[in-house]
Amino acid sequence: MALGRAVSVGVRGLDAVLVEIEADISSGLPGVNLVGLPDSALRESRDRVRAAINNSDNEWPQARVTLALSPATMPKTGSVYDIAIAAAVLSAKMDVPWAQLEKVVLLGELALDGRVRPVTGVLPAVLAAQREGRPTVVVPVENMAEAALVSGVEVLGVRTLSHLKAWLDGDSRLEDEPVTVTADAPPVAELAEVVGQFHARFAVEVAAAGAHNLVLTGPPGVGKTMLAKRLPGLLPPLTDAEALEVTAIHSVAGLLVTGAPLITRPPFVAPHHTSSVASLVGGGSGMARPGAVSRAHRGVLFLDEYAEFGAKALEALRTPLEDGEIRLARRDGVAQYPARFQLILAANPCPCAPADPRDCTCAAAEKRRYQGRLSGPLLDRVDITVAMDPVRSGAIAGEQGGESTNTVRARVAAARAAAAARWAAYGVRTNADVSGSLLRRRFRLPERVMTPLTSALDRGALSIRGMDRTLRVAWSLADLAGRSSPDLEDVTTALSFRQAGLAR
Structure with a gap:
């Protein structure tokens, strides 16, 4: 033997x-x-x-x-x-x-x-x-x-x-030449290419500064997808530990580039609206493979035309959004993948989606059904909502070009550095990850500054969780402006980023 x-x-x-x-x-x-x-x-x-x-x-x-x-x-x-x-x-x-x-x-x-x-x-x-x-x-x-x-x-x-x-046998040598590892850094889309839409551009900047989730609505062609694709370019590069973690996920998924395997920029993942639940959160026979939410870890998950996604697929996002990871039980065991990403949603205002909203032929009930594809619990996890209007000819004729990606990225980096220094003692790095109790107690704002939020809360226009998310956005606005804490204008602006009339 x-x-x-x-x-x-x-x-x-x-x-x-x-x-x-x-x-x-x-x-x-x-x-x-x-x-x-x-x-x-x-x-x-x-x-x-x-x-x-x-x-x-x-x-x-x-x-x-x-x-x-x-x-x-x-x-x-x-x-x-x-x-x-x-x-x-x-x-x-x-x-x-x-x-x-x-x-x-x-x-x-x-x-x-x-x-x-x-x-x-x-x-x-x-x-x-x-x-x-x-x-x-x-x-x-x-x-x-x-x-x-x-x-x-x-x-x-x-x-x-x-x-x-x-x-x-000792008769030969294996290849052991030092390998020059290059980073897989796709070209960064230029923010200055977006025509007009200054309010939406500012919302994307705030989302980048605080790692907030974002919803963009508007008719076709106004620049929703363009703005979403430019968000990863505003985010800071991944740290060494984050780059190794993200690269490991893409390695398991078999998506690494042979000559440049290291991923140093936040990934951008945009699944098609026909994607199944398994393709979004992960799955497959045997041992589960990473899905879109894990491939977007430390980056951006963009769902274009979110109203066309299946209800089950959208609801499956709630757990990774809350926990920052996904656990998948399959025949061969339980696979656990990290899934801490920024969610960007985009949709038309109605099914017919005319270029001019006045030409809409949809009934009111049909509009409500279309816009209600996002459930309340999922919508409650979105911090910023922006309605984009068509760009008029005057904006194109007098186009001077907005700020470049490099300029905005520098502001975002400074804001993130300020947030990381402030929250370091509490184990978080971005405003979106701060607990509501910490914001309402240890970092409670003066009553005068909190007045818009308390009024909205008393009217039933805002929930406690909605108030916490508004406060997180207010802190991001303050960080971008270089202030040590939010003022009344920051809180009012943050409140305007939430949809009116919804107790969120």
Whole structure:
């Protein structure tokens, strides 16, 4: 009887666990038995690995082969274990096992001719290897740039199974050239390109300063989508920890760019209005994959024509908006993904959506149904609402161009820095994350400044939660103006950003 061992990594959501792979060769009829809760893709690895070994000038054992993946109670998914399985089988055939296999982590999929193909989820897998003290990780060459984002781990690249065996025999070297990691930074859309709409531009600036959720309404062509696409350019770059977290999500989703895997700018995700609940919050068979809310983590989730989205899809946003994460229970376990994003909603004022509101042919009841697609609880989580009007010819003729993205971004950065310094002792960084009790007690504003809010509260035009959200916007307005606390004008302006007549 011969036994070989190798180590790979199993990824569950953003968590990863080292998986020990044992290959036992015993007498009996030739066959392969794979145990350890493999999924369909992993069960098929028996045929891939056997063909790759035979086509790489090696021989598959003509005996009974038992492959065990441990921990046995954890479901295993994907093809990331292929080269580790091959190494364990080849090690079991040897009289003296390879010493390197005790320390190295192997990640990669095998082609039938022995080529090593790239896989998804490499970044969280390498982070797990670092956490467990494994000094070396072998990955497909195409994944080296992604794996190199983790410091303190030696990253080696492999192209073929023969290449890997020669390295294990000590006859060759794997690719270990330093990888130059470049950032995946898409071009920033210029805010000055938006014609007119100064009130809406200011609302987007306030939303960026305080990380507030925003609703934009207006007829087609007024610039709702243009403004939404320019919001990420106003946000500060991601910190190193945030960039690694966002990159890990996109790695699991298989969306990283090979040459520039590091994401340093806040992502912008805009799903189509026909998107299902699973595509928005995550899902799929086996282990759940990240959805749009997780891919937009630390960035912007934009729902254009939100009134066309299904009610269930919209209601599914309530939990991630409140908790900043999403937990998905599926057959193979529970996957947890972070989902702290800014929600931007845009819609026409009515189904017919004429360029001139006076040409609307919709009945009043039809308008109310259309505008009521957002439920009260979801609308209650929106801080700023802006109704955009068509731009007239005078604004175009006398267009001087608004402020540039760089100018507004500098103000937003200063406002965010002020907020972060103020709330640092309370564990939050942006005004949108501050608790209502903290605003109403320790940071309570003078009665004279609070008068518009208390009056609206007494009239039933504002709820307690609505008052807290208005206060958060008022603090963002004060930060943009460089004031130490909101004044009466800030509170009045913040109140105007909420829809009239709704007790929110």
